[in-house]
Amino acid sequence: MKSFKADYVFPVYADPIKNGIVTVDDAGKIISVTDSNSPPQGAKHIETLSGIICPGFVNTHCHTELSHLKDKIKTGGGLVSFIKDTQAFRNSDRQLVDEAIEKADQEMYDNGIVAVGDISNTNHSIAVKAKSKLYYHTFVETFGFLPQNAEDVFNKAVALMAEFKPQSVSITPHAPYSVSKELFKLIRKHSENGQNLISIHNQECEDENKFYRYKLGGFLDLYDHFGIDISYFKPQARNSVQSIIPLLTNKQDVLLVHNTCTNLKDIYFIKRFDRKVSFCFCPNANVYIEGKMPKIELFVDQGFNLTLGTDSLASNDKLCIMSEIRAIQKKFPALSLTRLLEWGTINGARFLGIDDEKGSLNAGKTPGLNLITGLDGLKLTPESKVRKLI
Incomplete structure (x- = not known):
């Protein structure tokens, strides 16, 4: 399993999650989407990132x-x-x-x-x-x-x-x-x-x-x-x-x-x-x-x-x-x-x-994960970039 934490996670099927955590398996399948108060069970390492995580x-x-x-x-x-x-x-x-x-x-x-x-x-x-x-x-x-x-x-x-x-x-x-x-x-x-x-x-x-x-x-x-x-x-x-x-x-x-x-x-x-x-x-x-x-x-x-x-x-x-x-x-x-x-x-x-x-970060899907950086709050700026996580 891999877990990624970001300032916000946009699961799309639900409201954005502040300090959200996305956990995926080795094939990129979504295991869970949680907030920092409920970290995923069994996660040995959570990679902390600055920005927004969203689906591919x-x-x-x-x-x-x-x-x-x-x-x-x-x-x-x-x-x-x-x-x-x-x-x-x-x-x-x-x-x-x-x-x-x-x-x-x-x-x-x-x-x-x-x-x-x-x-x-x-x-x-x-x-x-x-x-x-x-x-x-x-x-x-x-x-x-x-x-x-x-x-x-x-x-x-x-x-x-x-x-x-x-x-x-x-x-x-x-x-x-x-x-x-x-x-x-x-x-x-x-x-x-x-x-x-x-x-x-x-x-x-x-x-x-x-x-x-x-x-x-x-x-x-x-x-x-x-x-x-x-x-x-x-x-x-x-x-x-x-x-x-x-x-x-x-x-x-x-x-x-x-x-x-x-x-x-x-x-x-x-x-x-x-x-x-x-x-x-x-x-x-x-x-x-x-x-x-x-x-x-x-x-x-x-x-x-x-x-x-x-x-x-x-x-x-x-x-x-x-x-x-x-x-x-x-x-x-x-x-x-x-x-x-x-x-x-x-x-x-x-x-x-x-x-x-x-299209969304529902458990069981393989939507890919993107990280968007260079934001002003929840607004894009000319410096905003996307990086593929998986």
């Missing part, structure tokens, strides 16, 4: 196969420019791609991440995931805005999904502006039986809403750039998420990612539908691409499961959930660290369906 982090949105694009794409250019640059740079030497994926996997491990929801368009990450110390669920992402291509795109996704098995894997739409109604319907039919988690990029920029409402904005240039004829598409007179929610299954959990330009009307619209929706925030990537964050305060206490992600190294300088928490707390200081740690741990584990093992 869950990163619900990443693109490890884009890791080789770090520092390749300029910041603040907007989503349309980012998509163009990503497509221009992503086809690189396979060895460089593989090495970058492996390095990204290690970086997440070192930053206390224990589980990842990872977007894949290729089979490049299979080998790294197979030997990783992290839990991965892979979202095989579909692109196809032309109705006539829907069946072919879907069949290719099914084939790629088969390559990932027996790893945890599902088929998902990329975004409202890149998936036709016909392709959405094929994914919905596939999702009616069995398990098929969904993760969709949602409202990353105002141009997405402009396109759906009026068929105007920067996406017209994007389709022209890629030679896609969208003459068939008719404006929907409402925002993108309102247009696609009816196309989603109510049999599967759905993660709406980014939500940079989601407003209160969109949130209320989603609440009217019988859909299992969670939201994921990737604030550092939103600032990198669009220069702004979502209006996170709108989502609080609305009854939705809120999670955190890092996005890719194409749009972020690190893969670190604590960096995302720090960015949110700086912008929204009223949000407590207790709440933000829930978003970065148990809420992500719930969405991925692994909360029986990860």
Whole structure:
């Protein structure tokens, strides 16, 4: 057994414990969480640490196969420019791609991440995931805005999904502006039986809403750039998420990612539908691409499961959930660290369906242990760091 004592222990399933003690076995399984007045029986040595102990982090949105694009794409250019640059740079030497994926996997491990929801368009990450110390669920992402291509795109996704098995894997739409109604319907039919988690990029920029409402904005240039004829598409007179929610299954959990330009009307619209929706925030990537964050305060206490992600190294300088928490707390200081740690741990584990093992310090779980230092009371500071304990 190993026992760790810290200024506070955040078990997540209960209130923070001042001068808490966490005891684990050699496999990292939680034996007990107590306070200093009730030290664990049989503990020969208790390691005393300064800071907060919390469970390992869950990163619900990443693109490890884009890791080789770090520092390749300029910041603040907007989503349309980012998509163009990503497509221009992503086809690189396979060895460089593989090495970058492996390095990204290690970086997440070192930053206390224990589980990842990872977007894949290729089979490049299979080998790294197979030997990783992290839990991965892979979202095989579909692109196809032309109705006539829907069946072919879907069949290719099914084939790629088969390559990932027996790893945890599902088929998902990329975004409202890149998936036709016909392709959405094929994914919905596939999702009616069995398990098929969904993760969709949602409202990353105002141009997405402009396109759906009026068929105007920067996406017209994007389709022209890629030679896609969208003459068939008719404006929907409402925002993108309102247009696609009816196309989603109510049999599967759905993660709406980014939500940079989601407003209160969109949130209320989603609440009217019988859909299992969670939201994921990737604030550092939103600032990198669009220069702004979502209006996170709108989502609080609305009854939705809120999670955190890092996005890719194409749009972020690190893969670190604590960096995302720090960015949110700086912008929204009223949000407590207790709440933000829930978003970065148990809420992500719930969405991925692994909360029986990860996300909180319940006895019997193997969630990993992180130590957060450099705090001002229970507030993060620019000096705050995370260290993986186990």
